[in-house]
Amino acid sequence: MNIETRIPTVKNPPEQFIGDVWFDPIIAPHDADQRMSGGLVRFAPGARTAWHSHARGQYLRVTEGVALCGTRDGTVVQATPGQTIYTPPGEEHWHGATGDCFMQHLALLEGADDPAETTTWLEHVTDEEYRRR
Template sequence: MRIVPKPATVKNPPEQFTGDVWVDAIASPQNDDQRASVALVRFSPGARTAWHSHARGQTLHITEGVALLGSRDGTVIEARPGQTIYTPPGEEHWHGATPDDFMQHLACLEMGEDAATTTVWLEHVTDAEYHRL
């Protein structure tokens, strides 16, 4: 057992996000026997991910603000603090803050066979897709 040093807060790259998004890693694979990745992710108003999918699915737990989550069928849902959303493996989706509020969630996923297949990043979410709700 050991205390893991806190990594620096990282601003996520514009290739994968629209707007300002910061991530604090909580758990990440340290060796071959740990496959969990957990991060605290903060979105500024209007910020959102690009379309993406996860090899083994993803669980998001909203801790602050109101989250918007969209799927390829055009559905956009709102989630509030205390709510948890599960996205199954391979489902293309996006998530982010509402236009007027910050949003924070815990993002939990299991790593894929390699880092390149854990999350597959796709095109940016259009304003029309984002404002569909």
């Protein structure tokens, strides 16, 4: 049994996010046999990810505020604290906060065989795509 050392909060890169987003890593693989990773992600009002997909899917458990999650077909769902959003493997999507309050979620995903393929980052979400709700 190990007690993990706290890893400092990091601000997520502007190439993958619009607005201010912070990430607190919670779990990461310790060796090649482990795949689970996750962290607590906090979005400022109006902040959002770029379009992206995950090789093995992703779970987002909302802990604060209202989360928005959009897919390429134009669907945007809202989730509130206690609700979980699942995006299946390969589904291009984005997620973020509404324009008027912070949002926080726990993001959990399983790594791909090649870690570089776990998440595929794409272009930024336009304001028009973000406003579709």
